[in-house]
Amino acid sequence: MSLLQLNGVKVHFPVRRGILFDRTVGHVYAVDGVSLSVEPGQTYGLVGESGCGKTTLGRAVLRLVDVTDGEVVFDGTDLAKLPDEEMRRFRRRLQMVFQDPLGSLNPRQNIESILSEGMEAHGIGANQAERRERIRGILARVGLPANALSRYPHEFSGGQRQRIGIARALVLEPDVIICDEPVSALDVSIQAQVINLLEELQQEMGLTYVVIAHDLAVVRHISDVVGVMYLGSLVEEAPSDTLYAEPRHPYTRALMSAVPVPDPEVEDNRERILLTGDLPSPANPPAGCRFHTRCPWKQETRCATDRPELRDLGGGHRVACHWAEEIADGRISPTHNAAQVVHGGHTEPAEPAGSAESTGAAAAVNTGKTEKAATAAE
Numbered sequence: 008m009s010l011l012q013l014n015g016v017k018v019h020f021p022v023r024r025g026i027l028f029d030r031t032v033g034h035v036y037a038v039d040g041v042s043l044s045v046e047p048g049q050t051y052g053l054v055g056e057s058g059c060g061k062t063t064l065g066r067a068v069l070r071l072v073d074v075t076d077g078e079v080v081f082d083g084t085d086l087a088k089l090p091d092e093e094m095r096r097f098r099r100r101l102q103m104v105f106q107d108p109l110g111s112l113n114p115r116q117n118i119e120s121i122l123s124e125g126m127e128a129h130g131i132g133a134n135q136a137e138r139r140e141r142i143r144g145i146l147a148r149v150g151l152p153a154n155a156l157s158r159y160p161h162e163f164s165g166g167q168r169q170r171i172g173i174a175r176a177l178v179l180e181p182d183v184i185i186c187d188e189p190v191s192a193l194d195v196s197i198q199a200q201v202i203n204l205l206e207e208l209q210q211e212m213g214l215t216y217v218v219i220a221h222d223l224a225v226v227r228h229i230s231d232v233v234g235v236m237y238l239g240s241l242v243e244e245a246p247s248d249t250l251y252a253e254p255r256h257p258y259t260r261a262l263m264s265a266v267p268v269p270d271p272e273v274e275d276n277r278e279r280i281l282l283t284g285d286l287p288s289p290a291n292p293p294a295g296c297r298f299h300t301r302c303p304w305k306q307e308t309r310c311a312t313d314r315p316e317l318r319d320l321g322g323g324h325r326v327a328c329h330w331a332e333e334i335a336d337g338r339i340s341p342t343h344n345a346a347q348v349v350h351g352g353h354t355e356p357a358e359p360a361g362s363a364e365s366t367g368a369a370a371a372v373n374t375g376k377t378e379k380a381a382t383a384a385e
């Protein structure tokens with residue numbers, strides 16, 4: 008059985024107006040019907056552009072924001088509708104590690120006090136001496152010096168502060184840790200150390216992770232399963248290796264094509280899908296497929312009218328695109344009239360504007376390549 012299962016989770020924030028902010032004039036559809044499951048001991052990676060609802064989804068699992076609709080089933084109990092009093096029993100078992108370690112640590116508390124706080128609240132340790140012993144053990148395990156106990160957050164480097172954030176979650180002996188952009192505030196040289204630490208801790212303690220990140224490289228390394236979010240919904244989900252080898256949703260393909268390849272020769276020749284246009288507002292999402300306004304493969308039928316459900320392609324690979332198979336085998340090519348092909352930074356216009364009806368505009372100059380480089384016309 009899954010340890011954590013989300014069924015149709017929605018988080019809609021009301022947009023209020025008026026002098027007293029008492030008039031609801033609309034909603035921000037931050038999370039709009041997400042279903043996924045996370046198995047015990049697994050890492051589920053959640054990726055997507057800024058504003059797609061990743062953080063809100065993580066916060067909804069912990070009930071830090073109210074769930075508008077849907078279920079958050081943790082270890083057999085739906086947390087979404089649980090009264091606050093009962094939710095307290097589960098709080099300890101679900102912890103979060105934040106992006107900005109300094110911002111999430113009280114600068115006036117020393118490390119012992121920061122780490123003791125949650126333990127006291129959850130009745131862990133009979134007294135302070137016992138709690139201190141436990142904190143010492145955890146600090147050593149996350150690679151911090153013993154004298155860290157009496158020091159303050161500003162005395163540590165960024166990487167050390169993230170280790171404190173991890174220790175703060177660990178002292179509560181959680182089952183699930185939601186890591187929200189755990190390394191994006193850190194130097195690249197430090198990122199791998201923190202990721203490795205998270206992996207080691209997972210193996211030793213049997214932890215289950217949900218790792219939220221905009222950086223595909225981070226998620227790839229650490230995740231068993233990856234879910235890609237766009238404008239409040241999951242558009243694709245697959246075992247990590249499958250997703251990276253065979254991305255099926257146009258948005259996932261665009262995200263992947265933006266990741267640089269370390270080999271300069273490959274990097275110079277590889278093609279990229281450049282998405283133009285801003286992410287639409289989650290307060291006013293497009294009808295039909297939410298990605299259709301930026302999708303190079305947009306079709307006249309269905310895309311603007313029918314919202315695609317996540318459907319199973321087999322082997323745990325799910326995709327929310329009406330045309331995933333046709334795009335994959337080349338039966339559908341990019342359809343817009345402002346296609347660009349980017350070769351290692353050199354931009355060449357494809358067919359002249361107006362050739363949209365020749366649906367192979369970008370494909371024509373991409374013959375034999377796996378990725379189609381294109382920009383959306385809108």
Ligand SMILES: Nc1ncnc2c1ncn2[C@@H]1O[C@H](COP(=O)(O)OP(=O)(O)OP(=O)(O)O)[C@@H](O)[C@H]1O
Pocket residue numbers: 020035036037055056057058059060061062063064221289
């Ligand atoms: N409390 C709130 N009230 C109203 N709107 C909110 C609230 N919290 C988030 N939003 C909106 O919900 C949308 C999703 O935000 P969220 O922070 O979950 O995205 P994200 O993918 O995690 O982005 P980032 O990586 O920038 O944090 C955004 O448009 C955001 O402005």
